[in-house]
Amino acid sequence: MERRGDSGGAGCRADRRWLHHDPARAPRLRRPGGAARHRGRVKRLRRLLKGLGAALLLLLVVLLGRTLGSGSRQVTVTATASGPALQVDAKAAAERLGQAIRFPTVSSRDAALFDRAPFVALLDWFEAEYPAVYSELRAERRADHSLLLHWPGRDASLPVGLFLAHLDVVPVEPGTEGDWSYPPFGGAVAEGHIWGRGALDVKSGAVALHEAITLLLAADFQPERGLWFVFGHDEEIGGAEGALPIARWMEERGQQVGFVIDEGGFVLDGVFPELGGRPLAMVDIAEKGYATVHLRARGSGGHSSVPPPSTSVGRLAAALARLEAEPFPLQFSGPVEQQFAYLAPEMPFLKRLVLRNLWLFGGLVKAQLAADPKTNAMVRTTTAVTVMNGGVQENVVPQQAQASVNFRMLPGTSEEDVLAHVRRVIDDPEIELELGTVTHPPAPAEVEGPVFAGIARAIRTVYPDAVVVPGLLYGATDSRHYGGLTQDIYRFHGIRLPVEDVSGFHGTNERVQVQSYAKAIELLARMMTELAGPARPDAAE
Incomplete structure (x- = not known):
């Protein structure tokens, strides 16, 4: 006797297995051409990876080539081309700057607040303190408070060089006088510094130029090209009565100007620790509008x-x-x-x-x-x-x-x-x-020409380990008024200071180190000999 459902039960179980089909266990069917397509994809991926590798290699070559292919752009100064021997009496020079700071030559946009007496007194003091300068150079006062000095050169056909500085300073904010370590117009020489308004901006430059000329006169230096020294009295309020009319006068008389040197960059310590203690000398070739x-x-x-x-x-x-x-x-x-x-x-x-x-x-x-x-x-x-x-x-x-x-x-x-x-x-x-x-400031000055190279040689004569770089001045100077006379306008007076002392500009405790000021005097004198003296043996380097 057959058992009912024996064969039928097996069939039902098979049917149930198909009903609960597991695709993972099912046999895979190869599609025609599948292997070929897979191999194609692998080849394309390999080509892509090879292309990326080649691109990365090319990028690496370009990066390394640009990095390693540029040598130092610092000039080399030979011992035989350092110019006349110059000896600065740092203590005496500091005392004279302190005296100049004591004249409160504050400029003001309000004519009623402008006190002319300190300006006249300062100009009189210059004549009394630097007799050699005023006996050898031609001096002329402009607008009563600005000053022109002219040092004729051996060759009158050469374009002259201009050195600029300004006599005025910004006021001390009322109520902050007590925050100063020394009185802002006391001109104290203490703690290795000269203190007071104008120690950095830029009475130091005006006095240092007088000191540098005195040094060179004592060394019997005679410039090949003529040099003009222009001291404006209102730079801090735009220079409309000082530098601007002087620049226009030079244009009207057809004065040929080879270069202008004004305030601006410094020799800075501590800007880039990566320089290993070397100072950074920033020669500003442009200023912002x-x-x-x-x-x-x-x-x-x-x-x-x-x-x-x-x-x-x-x-x-x-x-x-x-x-x-x-x-x-x-x-x-x-x-x-x-x-x-x-x-x-x-x-x-x-x-x-x-x-x-x-x-x-x-x-x-x-x-x-x-x-x-x-x-x-x-x-x-x-x-x-x-x-x-x-x-x-x-x-x-x-x-x-x-x-x-x-x-x-x-x-x-x-x-x-x-x-x-x-x-x-x-x-x-x-x-x-x-x-x-x-x-509108003038266009940026050249960095590949002889003037920038001469400034760099002067810097590295005084500071042999300095890294000289062109720079951009954030502020405005009197030099912008001379753009119609020359494009070669450089802003650098040679003061060395730690980067944190830059905050003294127009601020509290404006000061300059005594030794730094002495070096700035020497550096300005070296710039005069480099730019207006006989050609140096290493001038082409």
């Missing part, structure tokens, strides 16, 4: 108990906040790129790799510089809200508010660019814009 934009917001006035949704002060403050929150974009200007080109060969390998390949690492370098307020100005046109006025009383809604914003423009940026940036960022057509003071 200057533009001020005035903003005015208007609104309904009235009692503060029933204010409008937004007051003129509030709207203006919001616009200013937007300007600070969205600065100009980062960019490298020509002088900064040239500075890196001179600096890179002196740096350790990794830093040299980065600086020599800004096309690849430029974004990283810009971001790093922008993160520090001291270097942010190198890589962008800066924005500074400097003045804000609005309101007359605490319970009155003001009808208008005004502000002034100062921009220091990178080379290549115009005041039109500044106005367009302000309009776009504040995005408020009801805020009125007015362009204020604008200055």
